[in-house]
Amino acid sequence: MAKVPSPQELAKVNYQIPAQDWLHTKPEFRPGTYVNAAQPKWLEMINYPYPRAWSVTDDDWKLPPDWKEIILRGMEERLDRFRSLKLFFDICVRCGACADKCHFYLGTGDPKNMPVLRAELLRSVYRRYFKTAGKLLGELAGARDLDEAVLKEWFYYLHQCTICRRCSVFCPYGIDMAEMTILGRELLSSVGLNIDWTAASVASCYTKGSHIGATPQAFKDMIDFLAEENERITGITCEVPINKKGAEILFITPSGDYFADPGSYTMMGYLLLFKYLDLDYTMSTYAAEGGNFGWFTSHEMGKRLNAKMYEEAKRLKVKWILGGECGHMWRVCNQYMPTFYGEVPTFLEVPKSPITGTVFEHAKVHRMVHISEFTADLIRHNKLKFDVSRNAHIMLTFHDSCNTSRGMGIFEEPRYIINNVLPEGHFFEMPPNTIREKTFCCGASAGLNADEYMETRMKGGFPRANALRYVAEKYGVNHLGCICALDRATLPPLVSYWIPGMEVTGITELVGNALVFPDEIERTTDLRDRPLVGFEEAEEEEEA
Amino acid sequence: MTDFLKTRFLVPLVAVLALMGLAYVGVQANLQWVLGVVIPYLALFVFFEGLLFKIIGWARSPVPFRIPTTCAQQQSLPWIERTLADKLDNPTTFFQVLGRMALEVLTFRSLFRNTRTELQKEEKYPEGARLVHWSYKWLWLGAILFHYGFLIVFLRHLRFFLEPVPGFVKLLDAVDGFLVFTTPTMYISGILLLAGASYLLFRRLANPQVRYISLAADYFPLFLILGIAGTGFLLRYLYHTDVNAVKQLAIGLVTFKPVVPPGISSLFYMHLLLVSVLFMYFPFSKLMHMPGVFLSPTRNLASNNRWRLHVNPWNYPVKIHTYMDQENEYREAMVEAGIPVEIQPEAAAEKE
Numbered sequence: 001m002a003k004v005p006s007p008q009e010l011a012k013v014n015y016q017i018p019a020q021d022w023l024h025t026k027p028e029f030r031p032g033t034y035v036n037a038a039q040p041k042w043l044e045m046i047n048y049p050y051p052r053a054w055s056v057t058d059d060d061w062k063l064p065p066d067w068k069e070i071i072l073r074g075m076e077e078r079l080d081r082f083r084s085l086k087l088f089f090d091i092c093v094r095c096g097a098c099a100d101k102c103h104f105y106l107g108t109g110d111p112k113n114m115p116v117l118r119a120e121l122l123r124s125v126y127r128r129y130f131k132t133a134g135k136l137l138g139e140l141a142g143a144r145d146l147d148e149a150v151l152k153e154w155f156y157y158l159h160q161c162t163i164c165r166r167c168s169v170f171c172p173y174g175i176d177m178a179e180m181t182i183l184g185r186e187l188l189s190s191v192g193l194n195i196d197w198t199a200a201s202v203a204s205c206y207t208k209g210s211h212i213g214a215t216p217q218a219f220k221d222m223i224d225f226l227a228e229e230n231e232r233i234t235g236i237t238c239e240v241p242i243n244k245k246g247a248e249i250l251f252i253t254p255s256g257d258y259f260a261d262p263g264s265y266t267m268m269g270y271l272l273l274f275k276y277l278d279l280d281y282t283m284s285t286y287a288a289e290g291g292n293f294g295w296f297t298s299h300e301m302g303k304r305l306n307a308k309m310y311e312e313a314k315r316l317k318v319k320w321i322l323g324g325e326c327g328h329m330w331r332v333c334n335q336y337m338p339t340f341y342g343e344v345p346t347f348l349e350v351p352k353s354p355i356t357g358t359v360f361e362h363a364k365v366h367r368m369v370h371i372s373e374f375t376a377d378l379i380r381h382n383k384l385k386f387d388v389s390r391n392a393h394i395m396l397t398f399h400d401s402c403n404t405s406r407g408m409g410i411f412e413e414p415r416y417i418i419n420n421v422l423p424e425g426h427f428f429e430m431p432p433n434t435i436r437e438k439t440f441c442c443g444a445s446a447g448l449n450a451d452e453y454m455e456t457r458m459k460g461g462f463p464r465a466n467a468l469r470y471v472a473e474k475y476g477v478n479h480l481g482c483i484c485a486l487d488r489a490t491l492p493p494l495v496s497y498w499i500p501g502m503e504v505t506g507i508t509e510l511v512g513n514a515l516v517f518p519d520e521i522e523r524t525t526d527l528r529d530r531p532l533v534g535f536e537e538a539e540e541e542e543e544a
Numbered sequence: 545m546t547d548f549l550k551t552r553f554l555v556p557l558v559a560v561l562a563l564m565g566l567a568y569v570g571v572q573a574n575l576q577w578v579l580g581v582v583i584p585y586l587a588l589f590v591f592f593e594g595l596l597f598k599i600i601g602w603a604r605s606p607v608p609f610r611i612p613t614t615c616a617q618q619q620s621l622p623w624i625e626r627t628l629a630d631k632l633d634n635p636t637t638f639f640q641v642l643g644r645m646a647l648e649v650l651t652f653r654s655l656f657r658n659t660r661t662e663l664q665k666e667e668k669y670p671e672g673a674r675l676v677h678w679s680y681k682w683l684w685l686g687a688i689l690f691h692y693g694f695l696i697v698f699l700r701h702l703r704f705f706l707e708p709v710p711g712f713v714k715l716l717d718a719v720d721g722f723l724v725f726t727t728p729t730m731y732i733s734g735i736l737l738l739a740g741a742s743y744l745l746f747r748r749l750a751n752p753q754v755r756y757i758s759l760a761a762d763y764f765p766l767f768l769i770l771g772i773a774g775t776g777f778l779l780r781y782l783y784h785t786d787v788n789a790v791k792q793l794a795i796g797l798v799t800f801k802p803v804v805p806p807g808i809s810s811l812f813y814m815h816l817l818l819v820s821v822l823f824m825y826f827p828f829s830k831l832m833h834m835p836g837v838f839l840s841p842t843r844n845l846a847s848n849n850r851w852r853l854h855v856n857p858w859n860y861p862v863k864i865h866t867y868m869d870q871e872n873e874y875r876e877a878m879v880e881a882g883i884p885v886e887i888q889p890e891a892a893a894e895k896e
Contacts, residue, residue, distance in 0.1 A: 007670065007671040008670070008671055008672050010671075011663075011671040011672055011673035012672075012673070013663055013673075015663070015753075016752075017752045017753065017755075017756045022756065022757075047863065079605065080604075080605055081605065081606065081608060081858055082605060082606075082607075082608060083602055083603075083605040083606060083607050083839065083841060084607070084611070084841045084842075085605075086601070086602055086605050087602055087836055087839055087840060087841075090598070090602075090830075090832055090836060091830065091832055091833040091836035091837070091840075092830065092833075093762070093830045093833050094754070094757050094758060094759065094762050094830070095655075095683065095687075095754075096751065096753055096754040096757060097654075097655055097658055097683060099753050099754075099757075100659075100660065100661040100753075101659070101661075106661055106663075106675060111753060111756055111757070114753060114757065116757050117756075117757050120757065132828070133761075133828065139551075140551060140552075140555060140760050141759070141760065141761060142759040142760070142761060165613055168613045168842050169613055169615055169654065169657065170654055170655070170657055170658060170659075171654060172648070172652055172654045172655040172687075172833075172837070173654075173833055173836060173837045173840050173843075174613060174648075174654065174837075174840040174841075174842035174843040175840070175842075176611070176613065176842045179611065179842075206865050207865055208870075209870060215874055215877065216870065216874045216877065216878045216881070216883055217874065217877045217878060217880070217881035217883070220881050220882070220883055221881070242883050242884075243883050243884050243885075244884065245884070285870065285874075285878070285883060286867040286870050299608075299609075300862055303862050304862045304863065304864050304865075307862070307864045308864070308865075308867075311864070311866065311867065312867060315867055334849055334850060335609060335610055335611050335849055336609055338849065338850070338853055338854070339608070339609055339610065339849070339853070339854045339855065339856050339859070340856075340859070342855065342856070342859045343853070344853055358621070360620075360621075361851065362618075362619055362620050362621075362850055362851055363850045363851065364850075364851045365849075365850060365851050365852060365853050366849070366850035366851070368850075370620075373620050373621060376621060376624075377621055380621070380623060405614070406613050406614055406615070407611075407613075407614060408614055408618055409614035409615075409616055409617055409618035409634045409847065410617075410618055410620070411616075411617045411618075412617050412624045412625075413620065413621070413624065416624070431677065433659050433677035433679075434677065436616075437613075437614070437615040437616065437633070438657075438659075462675070463661075463675055466671075466673075466674055466675045467675075469669055469671075469674070470674070473668065473669070498671065
């Protein structure tokens with residue numbers, strides 16, 4: 001794996017514009033700046049076209065002979081199917097308002113990472129083949145032939161977009177690079193150009209149940225292990241029902257939450273919360289994945305993975321679905337899921353909290369509730385007893401995840417929870433232009449959290465990390481909270497690179513820390529086995 | 545000057561100058577009928593046909609998913625407050641969408657959010673640098689001045705086409721010209737239009753990033769509009785032409801009884817030709833952002849997807865991996881792990 005340059009080096013971003021016209025510059029596939037090509041076995045598992053062994057650094061990408069026709073036909077089809085694409089191709093005035101809004105541009109300084117220019121990479125081909133001016137005037141009209149170099153450029157830059165939509169907040173016409181990136185990646189996919197990290201996750205999720213490819217029994221093992229951890233720390237036994245028919249609620253969360261730290265602590269938080277409430281719920285080995293890497297490659301694959309949620313809810317005869325903390329999962333659930341399904345899922349009921357009686361009217365078609373909505377409602381109705389001093393070692397700031405922010409708008413629910421589980425004066429916001437709808441991406445979402453991509457990830461995450469640095473220096477913030485499992489996978493390497501010592505935490509983990517059970521053992525540590533404030537010495541003695 | 549700047553900047557500039565030259569030559573060759581009647585009619589025809597063609601083209605493609613960019617708190621639990629601003633930035637009802645669109649179209653709401661990010665040295669930080677995100681309203685201001693200037697100038701011109709002149713046009717005239725320090729009165733809108741367009745051009749050239757992304761299609765409309773505003777300015781303040789004759793021409797056009805009265809200067813025909821070209825160019829250019837913004841799916845949709853079903857007209861069934869596929873593959877291991885199954889292993893074995 002390529003060595004990542006030091007933070008001092010990466011922070012010297014060069015924003016100088018190249019002398020050569022962008023129509024003619026070509027990307028350099030340097031290790032650390034691209035994600036590996038997908039192995040054919042993954043594509044075969046999901047019936048994706050043109051599986052083959054190829055490598056990004058090869059000159060010959062072994063494209064099918066008629067690749068150009070496939071791409072152009074694909075573009076035409078998508079223009080007919082998506083008004084967004086047609087419109088976003090036609091109405092951009094290149095004002096450049098989006099330019100310095102993109103974390104990849106701010107981190108790399110590469111002008112083709114300005115969303116406007118990233119979109120022009122696609123538009124230039126659109127003009128050449130679909131617009132009279134482009135056909136007649138060629139380059140003068142900003143049009144260019146589709147050749148392999150252009151395709152490689154698409155591959156490079158469409159995988160330097162995390163579908164975060166920050167540009168679309170600032171665009172005066174709402175042009176959304178995310179939309180063009182997904183459709184552009186669909187085109188790449190149609191000629192067998194996929195990245196391994198996404199393809200592996202998608203194929204594993206499709207065939208086994210989750211991105212990490214855990215079998216049903218391995219899934220249960222992981223969950224049981226976390227339940228045991230809970231018991232060790234709190235003395236509370238929380239058995240987790242799996243594939244239980246007739247449960248009231250189906251709980252679905254991203255595999256990141258039960259697979260690895262620090263997501264696993266959030267998972268422990270969920271389990272404690274459900275135990276505390278004595279909730280009649282079940283998890284599923286089939287709908288074992290909340291996240292949806294499929295949506296990062298195509299709308300169709302997004303739907304093929306998402307379909308499992310309703311299918312499983314129907315099979316298990318639950319009343320409604322509760323969703324865990326995840327960013328793109330909730331973009332898909334919020335803006336795509338019922339539309340994918342095509343009708344109201346009448347086998348479910350309108351979600352109603354069995355504890356507070358609150359009917360989640362805003363989810364009356366979707367029939368799925370976000371864990372933060374669910375928890376905020378519980379707190380509002382005084383149903384949870386907290387000992388906030390158990391979070392006294394935490395100075396928190398909150399990272400609004402891209403998808404829950406700009407594809408949903410869930411800002412207040414997590415903040416309400418935070419303010420109730422932390423001692424007063426332990427929560428600080430990052431600068432206003434870097435949070436809420438203007439939040440900066442972790443730099444590695446949308447299927448880009450591959451290890452071989454670390455250099456670009458660290459660059460893309462620089463704006464986020466830099467805003468975090470500000471509150472770390474100013475207020476002594478030591479934890480970055482988020483409601484996104486991908487964040488919990490991508491932010492730890494980011495913060496350990498830019499701000500060593502900073503920790504990343506889910507919000508339900510904090511809930512789990514603070515929740516007071518009547519029959520619990522004395523707690524001396526948090527869910528991560530770190531001593532609570534006041535118990536540091538006891539811990540040291542034990543170690544001695 | 546790089547090659548691409550030469551072609552992208554100079555070609556449109558020369559094109560606009562050539563158009564003006566063409567108008568001059570046309571007048572010398574007594575082609576006033578062509579310049580004053582044929583081309584304007586053609587321009588309007590192309591404009592309306594083109595506009596219709598493009599908008600219908602857009603409208604023919606469906607909006608498969610409801611994808612508003614949510615720029616504020618969602619509507620969820622009743623006690624979570626949503627301010628008016630929240631409702632306009634993350635609308636959930638038709639009227640809130642209307643409000644969002646009105647803000648977008650009339651006040652350039654999104655552009656108003658604009659920031660400018662600067663990488664500064666910061667000795668206190670180990671990495672030695674910090675990103676500062678300044679609020680940056682100049683682009684918004686330039687755009688507002690330009691567009692409103694243009695709109696008022698456009699509306700004022702109705703006095704040439706309508707007899708009697710409607711009250712609101714007269715009022716606009718009076719308000720616009722309240723600074724009476726020249727004869728004829730100086731219109732503020734004209735100044736705004738010229739200043740706004742000049743700023744937009746200046747910015748395109750001065751900002752290296754924007755210069756890098758600019759195409760001939762970005763300079764051409766700017767030169768065209770500067771040409772129109774410039775010739776208009778000259779006609780009004782320096783090289784007057786016979787305004788009555790111009791009005792006769794204009795009324796003739798709108799009443800479909802075209803006449804070409806004598807005494808109209810070549811400068812006016814330059815003005816008119818540039819305007820005609822602008823109209824013809826409009827439907828095939830980025831100027832379509834004007835109608836386009838109304839159709840933008842990230843702006844004009846209500847964020848109510850969880851309680852109102854949005855139907856995708858081309859939704860099609862997809863191949864999925866079913867639960868039974870999973871169970872069939874892992875049945876015994878599942879049973880061993882204590883996970884309930886649909887079909888017990890014995891029964892499954894019997895089936896086989």
